[in-house]
Amino acid sequence: MGASSELSNDKLKWMYTQMSRIREFEERVKRTFVEHPGVIRGHAHLGDGAEASIVGSLATRHENDLVMPSYRCHGYPLVLGTSAKAVMAEIYQRKTGVCKGFGGSMHLADPAHHLPTASGIIGQGIAHAAGAAYAAQVKKTGQVVYSFFGDGSSKQGAFYETLNMAAVWKLPVVFVLENNEYQAYTHIKLEDANAIAGDPLSQKAEAFSIPGVTVDGTDPLKVYDAVNEAAERARSGKGPSLVESKFYRFSPHGNAITVPPVPTQFQEHEAIEVYGNKAEFAAAQANDPIKKFRAHLIGTGVLTEADAKKIDDSVRAEMDEVVKFALESPLPAPEDALNYVYA
């Protein structure tokens, strides 16, 4: 029995709430493209489907532990305590955004809430996470650093170099490989040698002689157990681990890439749009982590149906406010752009 069996009911409710918040937040981002065209620019990537993995992972955090996600980064700050308003405002280009409109969807940062930065370049953030862990080690802060990145990103040299160095230096870092079966439009069976051979991606850990496990990323408690073990290992000075968390992303990679002024929106998931594989997509949806966890909590008596509905309603109300706040916030002044080039 894993450590998750000791989670308090409050913590479990908190976990469900956070999962629900991520989902609703991402739904609202997606709807923005329809309801308020032009408000979001560039490329936005959603975390729906990843909720159990994100929340199960972050539920293991100790105070001051750091989190470094990839460019698909909306969910993490919501869980870490960043105001959802500030996150949405950032995505909406507002001066009230968590990065004052400088970063946007791919580059959320909130060091005050333990998320230093997110890099938009594949794999590089993995090294940054290990670096933060190196600082924690030298300064003996006791921090563990959580590094999140996709299955596709695990094919970038930075992943490999970093895991070796983290292993050699025994850095307090947990590498969570979020395997959602796709890198953008590419199915994993087209690009990963382990996947093609039918092996788990966690097998890559063998290249560094560190623990590697694969976990059902649609179950926050299983994720909790695996990540918790890795975090404890890191905290006790034994070094890094690789946790492969398997789930499915429900939205396509990002909004369609169009050239202004052509409007952009989210299309169908690549499974359907590119590969015509409706069955795969339907199976994933039947396995929705939020529905499953809701049913589990009700089944185990942690929540009543009414409790759950109350949470869902309050999350919806929160996100109504969030969108309103973001929409009504001012844009930055043009000259603001001259700030922050140098410290």
Add this chain to the structure above:
Amino acid sequence: MGASSELSNDKLKWMYTQMSRIREFEERVKRTFVEHPGVIRGHAHLGDGAEASIVGSLATRHENDLVMPSYRCHGYPLVLGTSAKAVMAEIYQRKTGVCKGFGGSMHLADPAHHLPTASGIIGQGIAHAAGAAYAAQVKKTGQVVYSFFGDGSSKQGAFYETLNMAAVWKLPVVFVLENNEYQAYTHIKLEDANAIAGDPLSQKAEAFSIPGVTVDGTDPLKVYDAVNEAAERARSGKGPSLVESKFYRFSPHGNAITVPPVPTQFQEHEAIEVYGNKAEFAAAQANDPIKKFRAHLIGTGVLTEADAKKIDDSVRAEMDEVVKFALESPLPAPEDALNYVYA
């Protein structure tokens, strides 16, 4: 029993001769720093100690198979049929050099003898080798490409990215990881997570779900067997393999790095110079691949002591000529430098 048991006596003699040629060639390069200071510039890296690994590998080649070594590349062209004179002349900066004086010790190239290029930047040549194999695959030339690189180089992202792609594309390439226990002055136990854990470096193959084997790189017949199996696998369309060949380099990493006009020479091996570990160095020398193979061939009746001596003598005579040729060859004209920038 491996395929090496079927090698003809002629082939075995050829193998011994090539090993002996590499050793003698490298000795002469090294002595040049003493006997003819200034004739060799920059940084030269010797292959003494690697003879069994190089020759055991290349003995498995079929006509037209390609070889892409790292910057430590003197040995390979000698075995492939490049004139030793042209190799030495290159190292001596001569117009008669195999690269006309443009490349030098680190960048030997002789495509006519199946060695397209050697890159001086760690790991990058591994990708070039896979690329040549991709061309072989598309053009159905039947070529296998042999990629040689060091233990240290296996920590560069290029290694990892390339092996995954080669596995996914099932490229006809053999990756020979030459584990000589050192990357420059760094002992492998200071930088490789597998080595620190006591695991073989061939375990990195798990990250790509391809075969990975470790072989005694001081025995050309064991190398032959392992590389031959990998080459046959590649040739039959099954894709790449990783062969870790373990041996010891007898010379230090390269000539000491000094700034002109301070003279440069080869110092003591790092085992002694840096780590004060005379025992390690002595043990390696006691395990000299050339002495061992010589004794083996005499023991099995392939060579008499007299035959062996004859080979050794003729190799020495050849290398006398080689040095003479290189010394007497003209330097390039300054303006030659304007050639070959563009094809």
Add this chain to the structure above:
Amino acid sequence: MAREMMFAEAIAVAITEEMQRDPSVVFYGQNMAMTDRDPFVRKFGKDRVRITPISETAEMGIAIGAAMNGLRPVVELYMAEFMLVAFDEVINEAPRLRYMSGGQVKVPCVFKAGFGFAAGWAGQHSNCTYHAMMGIPGLKVAVPSTSADAMGLMRAAIRDDNPVVYLHHYMLTIDKGPVPEGDHIVPFGVADIKREGTDVTIVATAWMVKKSLAAAEQLAKEGISAEVVDPRTLAPLDVDTIVESVKKTGRLVLVDQAPRHASAAAVIAGEVAEHGFEYLKAPMKMVTGLNTSVPYSEPMESYVLPSEEKIVSAVKSVLARHAAAV
């Protein structure tokens, strides 16, 4: 006779036709050729058209090795900044191997990438990286601004026996323009005068050509005749045509999306300062991106990038300086 074609389409047609012409041309990259329905896969099969993992070092390194063994790879890199994780392959491998081999090998490959995503892609996806490649001996760099040039330069790039970085500006992707019928090729190292004029020379590349032409149009209404010169390739760079234009107009404005010291403009300015000094009737002026990363939010992004208005006012200022000097 000319057909109308979108910029991106012109590139695709050039690649397709080159692949038809020469079986050694291959085409691969991330997120392309996913299924058998892909038009390139349908035409050329899965040996010559492939999908790759997110492994730019391997992707470009493999192209280099393949080029040395008889192929002519075109690597689709999508965004020029992704080359940076593997920049050694671009500027320290591809262009140097031939030279270091004493001319024994050649490395014909094309690294194709979009750039300048000035549409809210923010700090890491909106940059112009050509400055880091234009001075590398052995490397060629193409930066087309029209459909015709896009097609003609891609053809030339694929046929070139040297490594070529082919950069197509994102903001031009769906612009339409005439493209000559037949085997239309644009030679490298030949600048094009996109608009003739007599009062001032504007040198610009890619999207900045479009902005400069719009500025020239506006200036024409005020009686100012601007000549717009597009180098089309930054390596080789056609300094002569630029200097000739300056000889005619006596004034120079350089427009570049990149920040000043990371721009092609600065390098071109240096060349004109050396070779066209005596023709200049006033100091030249650069209109470049400001010295910041590119911010996400639209008002800030617009503020830091060159605009029609900034070009117009730069032109007026070099003309005013002239007037004052006379």
Add this chain to the structure above:
Amino acid sequence: MAREMMFAEAIAVAITEEMQRDPSVVFYGQNMAMTDRDPFVRKFGKDRVRITPISETAEMGIAIGAAMNGLRPVVELYMAEFMLVAFDEVINEAPRLRYMSGGQVKVPCVFKAGFGFAAGWAGQHSNCTYHAMMGIPGLKVAVPSTSADAMGLMRAAIRDDNPVVYLHHYMLTIDKGPVPEGDHIVPFGVADIKREGTDVTIVATAWMVKKSLAAAEQLAKEGISAEVVDPRTLAPLDVDTIVESVKKTGRLVLVDQAPRHASAAAVIAGEVAEHGFEYLKAPMKMVTGLNTSVPYSEPMESYVLPSEEKIVSAVKSVLARHAAAV
């Protein structure tokens, strides 16, 4: 009072003293700190002084992450070209993260590397890569030419709250020069006039400063007074001091080891063309590496690199042009 110190020693002393001063400074890289006998390890222990694998992406990426969490890493990279395998970290991560975060994080780290190994290291190890970094907003680039500057700029680099690329020229490694006692700091963005003169301004960096000073000496014997200006940092670049010098001398020669379009010289030329045009009495002239990779063999290598003689003759030619124009 000043002590004599070798260039490399001055750098080592600066790092040592900064590490003594500030416990958040750490120092790591390949092939250093191998044993407990290493002087840095002895002084600062194995947490703060480390050896790394050949993993430049991880090495620099880790520095960036560590910098955001309270350390001030100095990464020893040995040769500037090795940064290219990880160039994204240098120009698309370190300098952009602060900006993209809206000023919330800072990334104080130093990427230290030798460069310009013009001693038979051939095509991939002899290059100057600063042109690719000097225009990147958020990034600073130091290129010292003397022991004093080497020390003072390293101190400034480590104390700077921004990412700094610190490039020390291989050919200067064992040159000796005076270094002021005490906490000697050279601020970034302040050019230094290494020799005063009245007839011509020579702008040069690193090894080229040494060559330019030698050329100036030779010119002095012929009655020509050359001023040698060393920007010392390429980012920020002190354009004012250069323009002031040109104002005084009216003529400009720019010397750079890199090929012309990959040089800092071209960028500086562009700045002077815009901001110092009216002071120029003759066209400026660039003396740069020729447009080739660097060949291995000595006669060819010398041929492609700038030399004292080439500088002298460039100076004479800008003076002659002047004479002709008068």
